[in-house]
Amino acid sequence: MTYTAPVSDMRFVLESVLETPKLAQLPGFKDAGLEMMQPILDEAAKVARDALAPVNHSGDMEHSRWSDGVVTTPTGFKEAYAAYRDGGWNALPFEPEHGGQGMPWAVAFAVQEMWQASNMGFALCPMLNQSAVELLQGFGTPDQQRLFLEHLITGHWTGTMNLSEPQSGSDLSTVRAMATPAPELGEGVYRLKGQKVWITYGEHDLAENIIHMVLARTPDAPEGTKGISLFIVPKVLVNEDGSLGAPNDVVCAGIEKKLGINASPTCTMMFGDQSEGAICYRVGEENEGLKLMFIMMNNARLAVGLQGISIAQRAYEQAVAYAKDRVQSKRVDQPKEKAVRIIEHADVRRMLLRMKALTEAGRALTYYAGMNVDLSKRHEDATERAKAQSMVDLLTPIVKAWGTDIGCEVTSLNIQVHGGMGYVEETGASQHFRDARIAPIYEGTNGIQANDLIFRKTVKDGGNMAAAFLSEVRKTADELENASKPELKAMKPRLSEAADALQTAVKWAVENGQSVNRVAAAAYPFLELFGTVAGGWMMAKSALALEGAQVDVDFATGKMATATFYAHHFLPKAKGFLPAITGGHDAITEVPEAAF
Numbered sequence: 001m002t003y004t005a006p007v008s009d010m011r012f013v014l015e016s017v018l019e020t021p022k023l024a025q026l027p028g029f030k031d032a033g034l035e036m037m038q039p040i041l042d043e044a045a046k047v048a049r050d051a052l053a054p055v056n057h058s059g060d061m062e063h064s065r066w067s068d069g070v071v072t073t074p075t076g077f078k079e080a081y082a083a084y085r086d087g088g089w090n091a092l093p094f095e096p097e098h099g100g101q102g103m104p105w106a107v108a109f110a111v112q113e114m115w116q117a118s119n120m121g122f123a124l125c126p127m128l129n130q131s132a133v134e135l136l137q138g139f140g141t142p143d144q145q146r147l148f149l150e151h152l153i154t155g156h157w158t159g160t161m162n163l164s165e166p167q168s169g170s171d172l173s174t175v176r177a178m179a180t181p182a183p184e185l186g187e188g189v190y191r192l193k194g195q196k197v198w199i200t201y202g203e204h205d206l207a208e209n210i211i212h213m214v215l216a217r218t219p220d221a222p223e224g225t226k227g228i229s230l231f232i233v234p235k236v237l238v239n240e241d242g243s244l245g246a247p248n249d250v251v252c253a254g255i256e257k258k259l260g261i262n263a264s265p266t267c268t269m270m271f272g273d274q275s276e277g278a279i280c281y282r283v284g285e286e287n288e289g290l291k292l293m294f295i296m297m298n299n300a301r302l303a304v305g306l307q308g309i310s311i312a313q314r315a316y317e318q319a320v321a322y323a324k325d326r327v328q329s330k331r332v333d334q335p336k337e338k339a340v341r342i343i344e345h346a347d348v349r350r351m352l353l354r355m356k357a358l359t360e361a362g363r364a365l366t367y368y369a370g371m372n373v374d375l376s377k378r379h380e381d382a383t384e385r386a387k388a389q390s391m392v393d394l395l396t397p398i399v400k401a402w403g404t405d406i407g408c409e410v411t412s413l414n415i416q417v418h419g420g421m422g423y424v425e426e427t428g429a430s431q432h433f434r435d436a437r438i439a440p441i442y443e444g445t446n447g448i449q450a451n452d453l454i455f456r457k458t459v460k461d462g463g464n465m466a467a468a469f470l471s472e473v474r475k476t477a478d479e480l481e482n483a484s485k486p487e488l489k490a491m492k493p494r495l496s497e498a499a500d501a502l503q504t505a506v507k508w509a510v511e512n513g514q515s516v517n518r519v520a521a522a523a524y525p526f527l528e529l530f531g532t533v534a535g536g537w538m539m540a541k542s543a544l545a546l547e548g549a550q551v552d553v554d555f556a557t558g559k560m561a562t563a564t565f566y567a568h569h570f571l572p573k574a575k576g577f578l579p580a581i582t583g584g585h586d587a588i589t590e591v592p593e594a595a596f
Contacts, residue, residue, distance in 0.1 A: 001428045003053040003118045003314055005045035008555055010110040011038065013364045016545040017538070018371050020106045026378040028096075032104050040103070044089065044111040048118035051083040056119040059263030060431045064204070066255045071203040071265045080122060081155075081206040084115070090126055090155030094133055098149040109306055109370040113363070116310030120435045121263030125158055125201040127303045131296040132159025132213050136232075139284050139292055141188070147238050148211055158207045161296055162196040162214040162233075162269060170448060172290060173224040177216035177271065179231055179280060191277025192216055192231060195253075195270055198442070202267030203235075203252035209244060210235040213296060214271065214280065215289050222287065230289035231280040233271060249275040260434030297443060298396055302369055304443045305399035308407030308436065309362040315414035315432045316355040322418055322427075323348055342417075351417055355410045357566040360559075361535030362399075362406045364542060369395040387468070394457050394465040395534070397449035402531030404439035404446060411436040450523035453530065458506055459513035466506045466530075473499045473537045479544055487560055488543055491567040495533075495540050498574035502533045508582045521585035529577040536571045539563040 014020045014037060024033040055076035062074040084090065093108035094100025115123035133152050136145055151157040168174040177194025194216060196202075203210065212233040221227030237245040249272050256266040271278040284292045323343035331340055342348045372395070375388035411433040415422035422429040440446040458466050477499065480492035505526055512518055543563035546556050 016549040048114035052119040064265040085155035106370040117314040129159040157209040179216040193272035228289040233280040249278040301400040305403030308404035312359040312410035315411040319417040364538035397453040401446035401449035407436040450527040494571040498571040501575040518585040521588040522581040525580040539566040
């Protein structure tokens, strides 16, 4: 149940595949070069290994506990959080003017992968906090930033997102929480009443204050999503000098019993139930709350996609260790010899390579999205900033959905490699599977991500973002064709054919955009196709980057083998998605309900 961060692969992706050291040339990133990257990754790996991983399985067994509104996290979590907080890790990607360290998001993603892989139940707390910080950095008033940002960035306080209500899950148009202006308390101050559900770390004992970001209506707001505003609701009120004041009327009414992430308290929150209303502060203008909340959600969606890759890495490590140790059955080509370690069996090798290829492709794609976040914020050229933002917009639903699907598949394969031992709690393999299963659901289900990709990111802009993406894929295919190594040349037709399939799908989606039901029925296979091609592109870039990279022979051999496996086992499936996309919609939309 140990965890060793894949620092070599992380550094290879950042340094050689994505060339993120060039980010040090951007304004504000002068300390983001290689001389800083390696020690950051090395130190984070130690914290993940020594502080977080040891309480992962025990936290899953113990669960967070609720009693009369108070939530107690599992044994060892407070000490683990102190190590994380006091090491300054929460501040890594945020602005120095508010106490941050100003490192690129690409590097922060690598570090966050370690937190999620070593202890996903723990890492959900800082993950939601970073989304709250992103929101306040962009849209908080100077006073709100002064009062809340520094403590959130240091991790002495934590942040949450409060969207869902009992009647309102993914459909936020039915939100009922009500914030009423309280002018006697000051401009922009309200009193909020309502209930929120499924609030991750809505209550806990890790920090001295919790800053809730809550969606609610105001009295005269229009119906639907156009009438939603966003409010800061502190658990403990904050005085003008930044010190803590009186408790606010914010109460945790209970926590959920769940399939996984048992250490993470998923709370039902009551606001203003014992008073005129919880005191809160509006962020942005009235009725613009959903637009602002999407700032938090898009940050969180990339982070959730990273969760999928992180838990996949943890499961892969465990599967490899078991396969190299477990002796079972003879090799099919050596029936008269002794039983061998199961890693010598072809099907186990197939599963391990599948796990490794998906994880490494997903890692590179997620870090690539992180790098484009940095470029969209920091590049001096406005055209380049816009280009990078378009890539982030396109990749966000892919990273979230494809990455979390990877997490579910790889953790399931880990159980399969373990055989019967994987199905019992003793090995810890089942925890990774249980933990991974929530990620395709929260922060917008993967079906919602598929709709976002095909409708908003493809049909709405006439396929322009997809065309820009495919242009980059074809450049890499040309590099493969001109490469000297036969393994690289062999990847070229696979990547080109997969890109052709995606181009066909994009063209179909744009041409059929007015047939909403047809496009909706095609959305998920369209996303799977996009993810498959994007992963193949990243693996091809990784294989090409081995030339001249400072890596050892074993690493280079493993990376080339993984890229080759992806090219020959995943990319040929790309065109197999086309029948479902371009002709399979009637088999969904025209089926009468009586057939179910």
